Amino acid sequence: MTQKTKSGIEEVHILWISEGMSCDGDSVSVTAATLPSIEQIVLGLIPGLPKVHLHNKVLSKEVGDDFVAPFHAAARGELGPYVFVLEGSVPNEEIHSGEGFFTAFGYDHETGQPIKLNDWIDRLAPNALAVVAAGTCAAYGGIHAMAGNPTGSMGLADYLGWDFRSAAGIPIVNVPGCPVQPDNFTETLLWLLNQVAGLNPMIPLDDKLRPTWLFGKTVHEGCDRGGYYEQGDFALDYNSPKCQVKVGCWGPVVNCNVPKRGWMDGVGGCPNVGGICIGCTMPGFPDKFMPFMDAPPGGTVSSTFTHNIYGPTIRKLRSITNITVNKEPRWRHRGSELTSGYDPRLGAQGKKGGTRGKD
Ligand code: SF4
Ligand code: SF4
Numbered sequence: 001m002t003q004k005t006k007s008g009i010e011e012v013h014i015l016w017i018s019e020g021m022s023c024d025g026d027s028v029s030v031t032a033a034t035l036p037s038i039e040q041i042v043l044g045l046i047p048g049l050p051k052v053h054l055h056n057k058v059l060s061k062e063v064g065d066d067f068v069a070p071f072h073a074a075a076r077g078e079l080g081p082y083v084f085v086l087e088g089s090v091p092n093e094e095i096h097s098g099e100g101f102f103t104a105f106g107y108d109h110e111t112g113q114p115i116k117l118n119d120w121i122d123r124l125a126p127n128a129l130a131v132v133a134a135g136t137c138a139a140y141g142g143i144h145a146m147a148g149n150p151t152g153s154m155g156l157a158d159y160l161g162w163d164f165r166s167a168a169g170i171p172i173v174n175v176p177g178c179p180v181q182p183d184n185f186t187e188t189l190l191w192l193l194n195q196v197a198g199l200n201p202m203i204p205l206d207d208k209l210r211p212t213w214l215f216g217k218t219v220h221e222g223c224d225r226g227g228y229y230e231q232g233d234f235a236l237d238y239n240s241p242k243c244q245v246k247v248g249c250w251g252p253v254v255n256c257n258v259p260k261r262g263w264m265d266g267v268g269g270c271p272n273v274g275g276i277c278i279g280c281t282m283p284g285f286p287d288k289f290m291p292f293m294d295a296p297p298g299g300t301v302s303s304t305f306t307h308n309i310y311g312p313t314i315r316k317l318r319s320i321t322n323i324t325v326n327k328e329p330r331w332r333h334r335g336s337e338l339t340s341g342y343d344p345r346l347g348a349q350g351k352k353g354g355t356r357g358k359d
Pocket of ligand 2: 177255258259269271277280
């Protein structure tokens with residue numbers, strides 16, 4: 001059912017491409033959303049929203065050319081208002097020495113050739129009402145952009161520019177997480193749809209383009225185990241309910257609401273249920289949090305002191321570390337040069353019997 005909205009926009013398409021460098025985990029994660037659920041958004045059960053047409057390959061009834069048709073229509077300017085969602089990181093297609101590509105979606109009906117993801121971004125992002133990066137790979141590069149990074153992968157803002165603005169004047173909206181926490185994504189989408197409908201002001205984002213109300217606090221500030229930390233009572237293995245900072249938890253310097261929100265409908269939440277926080281929402285993930293199971297340097301220091309003396313000093317140290325891990329590694333950029341440290345000789349190892357150690 002089409003609803004009258006304040007802005008006059010009555011129907012919005014959500015064009016969701018998951019052909020970034022990804023595992024499709026964000027699409028799968030969002031099927032578990034409850035606040036609101038995808039069903040509530042798509043079935044028009046939320047008052048005041050425009051009618052939503054969701055085009056996501058995991059959640060769509062259409063397949064093949066029928067599924068890709070709305071994306072082609074949007075690229076021709078014939079679809080109507082849409083929000084563009086990218087899942088997965090953006091490879092650097094400028095580093096190829098010859099033919100080939102890293103990832104593509106659909107094909108060109110005239111040439112029969114696959115259409116590169118990067119071409120879809122160039123075609124769809126400028127005319128979208130809003131552009132959303134779903135998950136850490138799309139937001140900052142994530143796993144695919146870690147040291148070595150032979151594909152030159154990067155986040156959407158690295159590709160489009162951090163000062164990019166959509167057709168409606170909205171910055172790129174990053175909803176990181178590996179995968180994205182389902183309600184964080186649908187709640188962000190709900191904000192944007194309300195904004196499109198004329199009911200919400202500009203979405204508040206931090207300098208890493210994350211919604212501030214979702215990523216403004218650290219894991220540690222919402223963790224069920226915080227009381228153990230304050231008592232200097234630390235787990236020495238993973239079978240303990242105590243604070244896990246000595247066995248690898250980075251929670252004190254990571255921006256994420258998962259311990260407060262849980263993973264599905266309030267259940268779970270990494271350190272709450274025994275999983276150390278590995279910083280999966282962060283621009284510096286994964287490189288700056290590895291090796292994962294080692295105690296973070298700040299955690300070792302802080303757990304040495306009792307709660308009577310650690311307070312002000314540790315808070316200062318954390319704010320410095322927080323700034324460092326909020327920066328992406330330097331090799332995530334556009335341009336013809338791959339500066340990630342990847343050694344192409346290693347790629348030839350299988351074919352030529354290996355070159356490693358021969359020079
Ligand atoms: S388990 Fe991690 S997030 Fe929880 S209190 Fe300990 S250090 Fe903080
Ligand atoms: S608590 Fe840590 S590991 Fe868990 S989702 Fe948040 S950032 Fe990722």
